[in-house]
Amino acid sequence: MNRIDNVFVKKERKLFIAYLVCGDPDLNTTFKLMNNLVKSGVDIIELGMPFTDPIADGPIIQKSVERALRKKTSIINVLDLVKKFRKSNKKTPVVLMGYLNPIENLGYEKFATLSEKSQVDGVLIVDSPPEESECLEYALSEKNIHSIYLASPTTDKKRLKEISRKSSGYLYYVSLKGITGSKINRVDDISKKIKSIRNMSNKNLPIAVGFGIKDSVTARKISRIADGIIIGSSIVELIEENLHNRDKMISKIKKFAANISNALVRK
C-alpha cells in the first residue's frame, strides 16, 4: 500500500501536509526540517523541486526557490535527500512538487525509476494538468507512485470529474484564485466546492486544501471540511526570517507546526 493511502486511512485526525523547498537554505537544513516537521505532527511532506520560473508561486516561495538554486539544487539532489530521509523514516509519505521542465530534461522514465528507488510516494507537477500528463502519469503509476492533480475555484464540473478520476493519493484543492502566499477570505465557497467534488468523485479520494492557510484558526476551519490542509508559504517565510540562525529557524518552525497540528479536528 502506498504510504499516502495508509496515512489517510489510519490517522485519527485530519491531515497536516507541509511544503518546503528542497535546498533552501541548504540540503542539510532541509533534512533537519523534514524530521522536525514530522516530530511536530506533520503527516505528509511536500518537497518542492526548485525551478527558475515558478509561475504559480508568490514572492515568498519565489525567493526560497532562488536561494535553493543558488546552491544548484537539482532533482537528483532532491531524490538523494528523500533516500536519506527514508533511512530513518519509513512511514511519512513524501510528495515531490514542482514544474515540468526539469523532469522533461531528466526523462519521465528515469525520473520515475529514481523516485521509486528513493521511495517517493507521490508527484505533483503544477504546470502539467491531466491532459498533458498521460505519459508521466503512466511512468509513475508503473512504480506505484501517485499522481496528484490540482483543482481550483475555476475548475468546472466536467473537469472536476475528470481530475478526481485521474488523481491518486489525494486531490489538491487550490482554495483561491491566485498564487501561493495569498490569503483565504471565504471558507464557505471552499466548503461548497469540496462538497461538489465529493459528490462527483466515484472513489474515496481524499481532498486536501492548500493556498492561503496561514494560522491555526484557518487551519482548524478548513480541517472541518477537508481531509487535509496544506501549508507552504508560512513555513517558508520562517526559513527566510531566520536564515542567520539555523537553530532558531528549526525551533520556530517546530513550534508553528505543532500549533497547527493541535488545531486540526478529529475525523
Added chain:
Amino acid sequence: MKKKFNNLPDINGHFDQYGGMFVSETLIYPLKELLKAYKKIAKSSNFKELLDSELSSYVGRPTPIYYAERISKELGKSHIYLKREDLNHTGAHKINNAMGQVLLAKQMGKTRIIAETGAGQHGVATATACAKYNLQCIVYMGEEDIQRQKINVYRMKLLGAEVVPVSSGSKTLKDALNEALRDWVSNVDNTHYVIGSVAGPHPYPMIVRDFQSVIGYESKKQMKTLYNKEADILVACVGGGSNAIGLFHPYLNDKVKIFGVEAGGYGLSTGMHAAPLNKGKPGVLHGNRTYIMEDKDGQIQTTHSISAGLDYPGVGPEHSWLKDNKRVKYVSVTDKEALKAFYYLTEKEGIIPALETAHALAYAFKIAKKEKNKNILINLSGRGDKDIDTIAKMSRMDL
C-alpha cells in the same frame, strides 16, 4: 499528397509534440473561455470588418512594400523588398496583435488588460489600444529592460498605463511573462492577458499568429500588384517569433524559401545568445512545449542579445514544429552583424530599423550577396527610435 504546413494546431493546441496548455489548473478556465470567445467573436464577419477598418484608419494598414534599390544594387544581383511594419502606428508590427486582442477583450466584457513587454514595443502597442478603447492597462516589464528601453517606458506612462517593474529572476522578458501570468491567475474574472508573441499556452500561439498574418496576406497581394513579382525568399527575425510567423504563415504551402533569424549575441559558441532553435532543445516553458535554452538540470538559462525584444530563452511552438519539419530554416546573426546591418540600412536607405529587425537584415544581406535574381522579402518589423540610446552609448564606447 504534399504535406500541408498551415493546418495546425490541433484542437488541444498541439503542433505535434509542441504547444499545448502547460499551466496551473486555475488558468485552464480562462484559456478555454478565451478560445471559445475567439472562435465565436473574432471569427465573425462583424468583428473582422471592425478590426480591418480600425487597422486601416488608426494603424495605417496596409503598410507598403518598399523596393530597396540602392542596397540591392550595391549588394549584388538580387532584389531586396522591405515590408514596412515600422510604418504602423506605434512603430512596429506589435500593434496588429494588440488591436485584435484588446478589441476581443472589450467584446468579452473584460475591463482590465495586462501585458508583458521586453523591448517595450508590445507594451506601447497594448497601452495605445487600451487608451483608445478605454480599458485599464498594466504592463509588466523586467527591471533590466526598463533601464535599456526608457523611452518606451515613458511612452506607456503617457498613454495611461501602469508599468510594473519585475525584479525576480533575470529581470527581463521571461520574468515579466511569469509575473503577468501570476497577475492573471489572481484576477481571472475581469482581466484579459494580452500576450505579445506567439508563445504562451494555447490558444495564444494561434491567436497571435492569426492577428499577425495580415502581414503575409498583404505581402502576397502587394508583391503582385505593386511589382508584378513573387517573393522567392522570406526573412524575418525570431525572438518569440510573432513578426516572423505573421509573414511566413500565409506562404507556408508556397514554393518559397523561408529563413528565421535568431539572436546570436556574442556568438553561438559563447553560450551568450538567445537562439533556442539553433542551440536549445525541446522543453516546457510559459505554458507550452517548445525549443528552450536550459542548463543540464533543466533550469532555464539567462540569454543575451543586444536587442531586448529577442532576449528570450524560448520561442513560439509553431516555429519549433516548422524547424523539425524543415519548412523554415532557422539561422542566427551576432550582435555585431546586426549592428552593422543597422548602420547600413540607415545610411543607404534612410530607414532606421529596430535592433531586432537588424538581425533579419543582416542575414538577408548575406543571402543577397550570394544569390542571383532572387526577390528577397524582409519583414521590417519595427523602427529603431527606441534603440537610439543603446546605439549612442555603444558608439561612444567604440570611440
